[in-house]
Amino acid sequence: MLEDGRSFVGEAYGAIGETFGEAVFCTGMTGYQETLSDPSFHGQIVIMTAPHIGNTGVNDADYESDRIQVAGFVVRDPARRPSSWRSRGSLDDELVAAGVVGISGLDTRALTRHLRERGAMRCGISSMLADGARADAEGERVALAALLDRVCSSPEMIGADLAPLVSTPEPYVVPAVSGTAQFKVAALDLGIKRATPAAMAALGCEVHVLPARTTGEELLALEPDGVFLSNGPGDPSTADYAVEALRTVLRADVPVFGICFGHQLLARALGFETYKLTYGHRGVNQPVGDVATGRIAVTSQNHGFAVNAPLTGVTDTPFGRVVASHIGLNDEVVEGLECLDVPAFSVQFHPEAAPGPHDAAGLFERFRDLMAAARQARVAAAGGEV
Numbered sequence: 001m002l003e004d005g006r007s008f009v010g011e012a013y014g015a016i017g018e019t020f021g022e023a024v025f026c027t028g029m030t031g032y033q034e035t036l037s038d039p040s041f042h043g044q045i046v047i048m049t050a051p052h053i054g055n056t057g058v059n060d061a062d063y064e065s066d067r068i069q070v071a072g073f074v075v076r077d078p079a080r081r082p083s084s085w086r087s088r089g090s091l092d093d094e095l096v097a098a099g100v101v102g103i104s105g106l107d108t109r110a111l112t113r114h115l116r117e118r119g120a121m122r123c124g125i126s127s128m129l130a131d132g133a134r135a136d137a138e139g140e141r142v143a144l145a146a147l148l149d150r151v152c153s154s155p156e157m158i159g160a161d162l163a164p165l166v167s168t169p170e171p172y173v174v175p176a177v178s179g180t181a182q183f184k185v186a187a188l189d190l191g192i193k194r195a196t197p198a199a200m201a202a203l204g205c206e207v208h209v210l211p212a213r214t215t216g217e218e219l220l221a222l223e224p225d226g227v228f229l230s231n232g233p234g235d236p237s238t239a240d241y242a243v244e245a246l247r248t249v250l251r252a253d254v255p256v257f258g259i260c261f262g263h264q265l266l267a268r269a270l271g272f273e274t275y276k277l278t279y280g281h282r283g284v285n286q287p288v289g290d291v292a293t294g295r296i297a298v299t300s301q302n303h304g305f306a307v308n309a310p311l312t313g314v315t316d317t318p319f320g321r322v323v324a325s326h327i328g329l330n331d332e333v334v335e336g337l338e339c340l341d342v343p344a345f346s347v348q349f350h351p352e353a354a355p356g357p358h359d360a361a362g363l364f365e366r367f368r369d370l371m372a373a374a375r376q377a378r379v380a381a382a383g384g385e386v
Helices: 032-036 091-098 108-118 137-152 195-201 216-221 240-251 261-270 362-381
Strands: 011-014 018-026 044-048 072-074 101-104 121-126 172-174 183-188 205-210 226-229 256-259 273-290 296-308 315-317 320-328 334-339 344-347
Touching: 011 091, 018 072, 018 108, 018 137, 018 273, 018 296, 032 044, 044 108, 072 121, 101 121, 108 273, 121 137, 172 195, 183 195, 183 362, 195 205, 195 362, 216 240, 226 240, 226 261, 226 362, 240 256, 240 261, 256 261, 256 362, 261 273, 261 296, 261 334, 261 344, 273 334, 296 334, 320 344, 344 362
Parallel strands: 018 044, 044 072, 072 101, 183 205, 183 226, 226 256, 256 344
Antiparallel strands: 011 101, 018 121, 172 205, 273 296, 273 320, 315 320, 320 334, 334 344
């Protein structure tokens, strides 16, 4: 049941019950397990546009957090039987075990077209409507009207501060893969995926993952070579605590790299505003252009908000000059920012590619090189040898 009153009938999939959230669609044909466990989907009911879901079952390696994060799940044709040497069970059973309510067998193409035209909106999935209420037309009308009332009284995504709900409660460290760390990264967990610190650890970084409400002073107390801001759910306009922490880091001239939600927070720290997209970008096939090189990357994205910044030219901010470094080729959304006077940059997409293509993986190397350059500058300023 969508909040504008349109409803779809299908079969129960996953747990039996009732759930509410923002209806969004994801265009990825693979990677449903990573999608389900991405904290950025917290509070959302995800509609998969690919018709066949669950074919490879579930496994322990592909989880991007410690649990399934979505509020609900909508598919057209669920797999009758999983087939993969990595599978330890079916997706249906996994959803039941996690208590995630889903629905299958409906026209996901029609539902997706509706959301593209009307925009993402609140919705509900219910497998709890009494059988007696369906016995006649009047009973069904009353039951559906009551469900619509519950949908319309559920929380909206605009104004939702969700990052602290999915962030780590305690700091933890992901050691460098090499065993000897070349750089120390303080990562603000706003809904981080496991693949992200792993990607930095593979490049010789010791990653200290910290709770969302960590202050700028606490970040700097670690004496990091760089600060990373992760992806995450909710409305970036609510995360003033992270914006203030980031401004403290920028004033200290410590290198910063932000992705997705972190990109939006860097924008806010620089003085830009954010806004809600009509239906967002969610999938593994979003084309993005690099303004400086003209190179086009196919990227993994999951966001419903975007940055309101000029697409061309240089903008003066309290932290110096800033340019848009990447542009979304489907709708000209600002997909990246680069600071010219402080060591900071951000992108709206997910370079860790979990799931998705690896076109943007080199951005982690760019962050490493930025930290190396900042270290050399500090040594030179102190009169030491570089």
